[in-house]
Amino acid sequence: MTTPMIPRTPGERFRWGAVDAWVLTHRTLTTWTRQPAQIIAGLLYPIVSVLLFGFVFGSAMSVAGGGDYREFLLPGMFGQAMIFGIGATMTAISTDKARGITNRFRSMPMSRSGVVLGRSLADVLNSMIDLVVLMTCGLIVGWRWHNGFGDVLVAVVLLLLLRFAAIWVGIYIGLLLPSPEAGAAIWGLLFPITMIANTFVSPELMPGWLGTIAEWNPLSATVGAIRGLFGNPGLQGTSFAAQHSMLLAVLWPLALLAIFVPLSVRRYRRLSQ
């Protein structure tokens, strides 16, 4: 019989949690290398949608206030990719739950925060790769940033902040789902959530009530803010939400975290009932 080295001091516990987090991040990275087909499909989606929205739909689109549609479109697609992260996290969480891996982890001497941190690190890394691919596609089709590189970094941080909030929404939904297959309905919902926003069409061009919803969509705040940072067109909105997108791009993710972190923790605790 052998017992693991049991961490006793706060320092050892911290190291233990950090190792747990890294091992679980590494697990996700390994699953990517084991499923190259899925990675290629994952990378193909942004490429196809940049082409589809940029050229097929884009040919008939005009930007409120003028400007190149693809310059307008790309920040929207960056934001959409972050919200789609809800689906990715949700699927990973509910798959682990359904396969009993969550229970195995819970029966092991693992640091609880390490489990969550591992998930978050992997998902944020995944989103960074998504962003790099999307930005590269964007640069190829004519999207540019017009301000300094510092502003680009701020924009990326805002996007990843939204993604981090999406992780917790995904954890909560993933714990709620009876099976990973049940997540299909949620994926279906993510599309309208990312479309009823300023992502693809300016809210000013939508019917009044829909435009209002779109302007207050948390995604619109991030997209509006990064359009400003990149110097891309589409910032003609006159509502409070459109005028204060920078502020809201910080507040909305924080609000989502304030709601979904406690909900997820409570849901996780309920596993032991």
Next chain:
Amino acid sequence: MTDAVSAQGLHKRYGETKALDGFSLDVPAGTVCGLLGPNGAGKTTAVKALTTLIRFDAGTATVAGFDVATQAAEVRYRIGLNSQEPALDEVLTGRDNLVMFGRLYHLGLRNARRRAAELLDRFDLAAAADKPLRTYSGGMRRRLDLAASLIMAPAVLFLDEPTTGLDPRNRNEVWLALRELVRNGTTLVLTTQYLDEADQLADRIAVIDSGRVIAAGTPEQLKSQVAGDHIEVVLRSGQDLAKAVELVARAALGVPAVDQDTRSITCAVSDRVAALTETVVVLADAGIDVEDIHLRRPTLDEVFLRLTGHKAVAA
């Protein structure tokens, strides 16, 4: 000898259902305890409660010397758990899975790799080690799942129906692995619906029904305690049956059951040798031609039926 597992009066309710209703169990260290019971008897709930996965409403339990409710973390350092379904990452290879769990036990990468290789060899999975798990058969998954629980050779290993759904060959492989583990000092608590599995592996069996242990002991103790021995007499001719039943009833001091078709009489006995001698003598004196006469212990199936009032179901 100290108890590796000790549970006193565990209660767990789910709404109106009492999943555990005064569940008590003591498992001496280094032994194998079989939890035997039908579907829904509370076996899985008991395992989940003892492995810190669910909180129980009342009662106390210690595992490996630590309180399950208040020292859950200490318990988790010393147990392994195999759930009914293998809990593994389907995308990763067998080796990836074992290395990952080894690192989560903080063996470090080098030791985790070495341990994974040892276990893959031991469970005859070396050839498939670098294939993704979704290409594994049910038996291979079970073995890998078991290997994952043995990375640390835990003090107490809980197995929830370790061989359900396996073919006999795979089942034997799992049994072999478990016996070796016990030789190395691990205490096993396993749930099963298979009476022969409990008979094969367990030093002691606890029969569970409606969330509590309704009988416990060695397989032999249970057999004699519950149903006692039986004498079985088979006659050459059916014509002697009525008279023979009367004689057997008097000789064996019981109420015999008769099977006309096989011309056999079965009767529970309390004193094995006396009943056998007496029956042989009275039947010979009456000139009844006996084809066969023997004593037999009840099967665990009969024990189970007597205790729970229903048959064990194989899911």
